[in-house]
Amino acid sequence: MSLVNESRQKVQQLLESTLPLDQLSLSHSVPLPNSAEDGFSPVYRNGLAVNGLAESIHPSLNTLYNTFKATVELKPNAPALGSRIRQPNGSFSEYQWESYATADKRQKNFGSGLFFILQNNPFKTNSEAHNRIDQHAATGDASFIVSIFSANRADWVITDLACISHSLTNTALYDTLGKDTSRYILSLTESPVLVCSKDKLESIISLKREFPEDLASLISIVSMDPLDESEQSLIASARAAGLTVFDIGQVEKLGEIYPVSEIPPKPETLYTISFTSGTTGANPKGVVLTHKNAAAAMTFCATVVPRLDNAKVMCFLPLAHIYERMSYSYALAQASAIGFPQGPSPLTLLDDLKSLKPHILGLVPRVYTKIEAALKSQTVNNEEKPLLSKLFTKAINRKIELQSVEDGADGKHLFYDGLISLVRSKIGFDNVVMVSSGSAPISPETVSFLKAALNVGFSQGYGLTESFAGVCASPRYEANPGSCGAISVTTEMRLREIPEMNYYATDKDGPRGELLLRGPQIFKEYYKNEEETKKAIDENGWFYTGDIARIDATSGRLYIIDRVKNFFKLAQGEYITPEKVENAYLSSCPLVAQLYAHGDSFKTFLVSIVGIEKEGTKNWLVSKNGVNSSDIESDEALVKKINEPEYKKAFLNYMNSNVGDFLNGFEKIHNIYLDIEPLTIDRNVITPTLKIKRPIAKKFFAEQFDALYNEGSLIRSVETKL
Structure with a gap:
């Protein structure tokens, strides 16, 4: 089922009038009658999805291709992708923007160019992996895998959109994987092409030269940065290793000269293989995620993220991970302007925020704790200005008090809000209405402080790579922060008792046990790994997360309290x-x-x-x-x-x-x-x-x-x- 079931012509009007759903109505999970079994809690669903789970926002928005194309059609001239350009003196410009129409044109050309450089590649063989290139171009159902390797930037998104528009599956490498894991992923996926920033070229060429058999399928590299005469020796070195090298501008130009038709994906089309970073040191598992999973994740976002006209968002967390993939995909669906940071370091984040002035911001706890520390040193712990410290202490304590009265209380205060606006402006939070946190637990005290000190809604979420990121999120103004909120309208949950750890479905404060998830947002398999798939998903479709949770007896909100295996x-x-x-x-x-x-x-x-x-x-x-x-x-x-x-x-x-x-x-x-x-x-x-x-x-x-x-x-x- 879908959240909205009207004709396409009314979709935009309906979305604007219907979404997001009421936060307090959305913030409760309820047990389904007669769903408890021995050793398990009842099945819980969101209070607004008791009669069925949602798969998409609207039947016409059931793939990432459809959500992006809808935005291009509705707002072609709206700013889409923003970057700061490094100046000759080392500083960065203000944000320079590409429109949605420009992004769409670029991805069409780039997708066409990818087919050209692969089909006409001198190193292409008759291997099964390389035969898929021609098969997919002809039939659209034999996808090869495009690998991406760079920090967040507009070209990362152009590559992703090109894959979406041509029904290609992609995967991502990242620096912290190390050489051996990068080799493992490229070998396992038999990826024929890698799109990367220029600084990765030498390492990939060396990897190909060192492991020619493992990387036999890899025959081309596309640099996201322009290549000039100074790179000719590098290009020659690549050819000697069995690789052609182009830059993204060349590929887009080739695609413009030799266009191919887009191949729109179906809901069951594989969108991405996201490799999880394992905790044991073993090779990571590749989580296979479809457009159906993505459409469900967009539905989750639509229920919890404020709907804003002309919103700006910061794309800071690594796009190689599913949290940022979900966030940026939804931003594209909402015609938001997506700003990319000058670099991945939190040290330059505030400078980017002050330039972008975003409305929505998603970060991880370690970044929020740095922001908290910086704010406290300038306000409540400002020893050099004791009067200022006293004033801010009084203001923030009063805001915390007002925001703790009940769920939904934003703690507005006529005088103190004016004072806090000065702090917001100083760190680029002028327009921020919501921040979210995921990936790890965050201190409730940090949430309370930042909500008050920045006068902003703060939502803590829970999700996994296997669930295409978030499946629950706490109310933005939760009176007592700490929960991950109620389960999404796209997913149902239950808990498995673990007696050896004293976790039972009958515990007085609410059932406790291993969290199990099921629904259209949940993955179906690990890539080429049937053994691990069978370990993770049972015969009834329940995914065993390995996380220990408590479901609050009153609200049905989720609290992550432990892990199964690490005792x-x-x-x-x-x-x-x-x-x-x-x-x-x-x-x-x-x-x-x-x-x-x-x-x-x-x-x-x-x-x-x-x-x-x-x-x-x-x-x-x-x-x-x-x-x-x-x-x-x-x-x-x-x-x-x-x-x-x-x-x-x-x-x-x-x-x-x-x-x-x-x-x-x-x-x-x-x-x-x-x-x-x-x-x-x-x-x-x-x-x-x-x-x-x-x-x-x-x-x-x-x-x-x-x-x-x-x-x-x-x-x-x-x-x-x-």
Whole structure:
């Protein structure tokens, strides 16, 4: 079924008058009568989808091709893709825009050009992989796979749109995968062409030269950046390795000269293979996602994202991951102007925000905690201007109080909103009406502070690559932040009891157990991996997420509290689930930005690697512990000081005091090593989506763990007994 069932001519009018749905009506899940089975909770659906799940916004909007083309038809001259151009002096221009009509023309030409450079490629063979190129051009149903490898930019989207318009499947590589995983993906997918930024050319040519058999199908590279005479030796090197090299302008020109008809996809057409970043160090699994999955994800977005005319959005999170793919695809469907950052670093994000002034912003917790720290240092913790600090403390506390009255309370205040508008403007939030967070848990205190300090709605979502990103999102003005909201109108959920972890469907505060998902938004298979597919999806179509959830008994809202597989036993026999421990500290301690809890079956207590929020911790050391600020100016000095026994113990007491009774005594951390950002992708201890690679992290931090256990517990008064 669809959310709206009127003729195409009325679609735009209906969408404007109907969507988004009422946030409070949407924020409840309900159990379906007689749906509980032994070992499982009842099946839950959104309160607005009890009689059936939605597959698309409208029958005519059932593929990404249709949603994009509808926008091109309705608003061809609206700004679509915006970029900042680097100036000769190194600075960046204001945003320069391409219209929807221009983007559509470019993707048509680029798609046609791709067929030309592959069908006329001197390295094309009679292999099955290469035969699919001609077969697809003739019939439209034998898709080959286009690989994309670059940071976020307009050309990434042009490539994606060209694939959509010609029913081609694509996949993405990203820097943090490493050479071996990139080789694995290119080999597994038998991709004949890679579209990448110029800085990736040498590494890909070297990879082809080093592994010619594994990459036998790869015969062409398209550079997103112009190529000039200085690259001739590189192009010659590529040809010697069996690769042709073109730049995107050349391919678009060839497509303009030799056009081919678009091949509109069907709902069942494969859109993308999104490779998940595994936590074990094994090869990633390729999640196969169709246009039907994408249309359902667009439907989820339509219910929760404010509908704005001429909206601007920032495309900051990596397009290689499904969270940003969902966000930008919906932005295209809404005729939004999509701005790309000057680079992937959070350090330049505020400069881009001040130039773009977006209306909608989706980020991850680690970026929000940096924004929170920067705001606090300028407002409530501004020691250089105590009167300003006092005024902002009063204003923000009052806003938090007003926003906590009930769900939906935006906390408007005639005087304080004027004061807060100055803060919004300073960081480019002039127009922002909603921010969202995903990928990892975020502290409710951070949500409350940012909602108040920026006078903005804040929604925390939950989703996976396998669900084409979000399947639930909390109300933008949730009185008590912390939930992931109700399940979407596109998806149903149930929980599987796990008795060995004491999670039951009959728990008094609402059922607890492993979260299972089913519906049109959920994937059907892993690419060429039947074994893992069978492990993940049962005979009734339920996808086993591996996440432990609680469904609130009153509202039906979802809380992610744990993971299924990552539990271990302490020496005294108590079972520990580290995600539960980590989430408890992360959600209750604003000074904690990262946390990795570790236990040992020969030990009686937990130790932890803790990533501190730098500026907040500096203020804490100075204001609460009497440390001279000049002694902790550098990062090295701060880390050394905070790990001194006196301050480390005080910090641990702060952490355990904040977490309170939420954890049992044996679940609390007894010793810590503190650093500014100990868990990094470069160290290979977390995935690009910030999940901890526990087997690898355990080895990486083995020396610190040994030292912590040798030092012993710092909270012996509550140490667990044997």
